[in-house]
């Protein structure tokens with residue numbers, strides 16, 4: 001049983017694959033990164049198989065399924081193609097995310113409220129294959145309620161606006177996330193968070209009572225360029241554990 005006070009760390013390895021895809025080489029291999037991140041203390045590995053395959057490829061996910069020791073969190077859009085692939089892989093955890101081909105990275109949360117029936121159908125389909133399903137949503141009470149109605153046991157609150165702002169605007173974003181966690185916990189949802197978190201903004205999020213897991217990728221992979229991946233994971237995990245200890 002995981003310590004209820006501990007905030008878990010899911011390491012997103014997408015951008016190892018970004019570097020590989022930049023030249024179409026066989027290196028760096030995201031599979032090697034996943035093994036190294038797990039050995040450094042990651043509680044799980046997150047990969048986002050995008051429709052445009054800009055980074056993670058099916059090959060990566062298939063190999064990861066064979067070699068990973070922790071828990072795979074497969075991020076996918078709500079499309080038939082991705083749901084069929086998720087059925088083949090049968091990951092422990094699937095996170096349904098919004099996707100627009102022209103986006104640089106994920107821009108907002110999934111609009112569960114506006115796609116209730118489709119999302120609920122996907123949640124039921126994935127749950128039937130044994131996956132724990134989370135919905136990547138903004139900290140909007142209406143979306144949180146809709147996620148509950150859709151039958152998802154887990155949500156992941158989008159921390160992008162918090163990460164991209166400063167001062168009063170960032171404080172307001174943090175307050176909205178805090179309120180979202182409280183509301184979601186009252187509904188019985190497990191609450192994760194992620195997007196844009198890094199070594200200088202993660203602690204206030206990790207300190208929020210009720211947060212279960214943080215999914216962090218870009219900042220860890222960036223730091224790994226200078227410190228090595230194992231050290232980058234260890235440093236992030238230490239920051240999160242110390243911030244959560246005071247909860």
Ligand SMILES: CC(=O)[C@@H](O)[C@H](O)COP(=O)(O)O
Pocket residue numbers: 012014015048050075097104105106136194195196215
């Ligand atoms: C949903 C989310 O915020 C990330 O997990 C997602 O993977 C971001 O997309 P890129 O990894 O392509 O930046």
Ligand SMILES: NCC(=O)COP(=O)(O)O
Pocket residue numbers: 012046156193194195196197215216217218219
């Ligand atoms: N769902 C968030 C995630 O997996 C990692 O996002 P980022 O840290 O790469 O922005």
